[in-house]
Amino acid sequence: MISEEVNTVSGNDVLPRELPGDFAIWIFIFAELTVFAIFFFCYSWMHSHNVEMFEAGQANLHPEAGLINTAALITSSYTIALSIIFAKQGKLRYSQIGLALSIFLGLVYVFTKLWEYQELFAAGFNLSTNNFYMFYFFTTGFHFMHVILGLVILLIMLIRILPVNSLGTRSSISEGQESELGNLESAASYWHMIDLLWIILFPLVYVL
């Protein structure tokens, strides 16, 4: 973990400035964010130059599915943030519950998205219909694959920490346990990135 300077949180608690999780995951996160930024700009450019086509395409989407997915991802980000807080406190059972809830909410996203894809395919829309559907399926599909990867990572983390009785606190933690807490933070950071990307993608595709 990268440390910088000391940051006083309260009168008695002094925490170093640390990057949550592994350094490598943050390089990966920023690489992913950059790729998605290019997609967002391309989508916006195409939308602004094909307004009628994009508005007609957006009218066939299911905003309620987008809203459910947004709520699911935000809430799963919240539960994994709680999971980290509990893990740092040594309350591993609560941490495991938070992680399991995040996985469940990620699955809610997956099934809602699959339902929406199925509805669009059934209505005869696909990647080759026009530029709107090409961008829609490509950007949301690419994000969907990241959600699947994130779910696999979270599931692996849950399996790894399930047999453990305690991760302890940062001060009392053993080397192996600290590594597990670091892995959990890395997984959570990746999951938050997926949430961040959806926070930008949702208004772009469903609202604007």
Added chain:
Amino acid sequence: MSADVMKGSIVKTSFVWLLLLGLTLLAVIFSQMGVDHNLLLKTVLIITIVKGMLVADVFMGLNLAPKLWYRLMASYLCLVPLGIFLIYFLSAA
């Protein structure tokens, strides 16, 4: 992390979660009101920046990370919506 700090963190995280859900609903309701597209664009993108910063600050914990990383993320979360706004704005002009 002491029990008091943990309790404070949980309260703060829960408040941010509710705020994020509220801001999402606000953006959707605003889009249903049939307002001018330029105004909708500005409002929704500002809401997106606020939501992104809340996730990065509180959920990701970047407010406690080295400043370089915090600034990198904050720059991304401001520059991407700004870029999107400029693309729409310049195309409409």
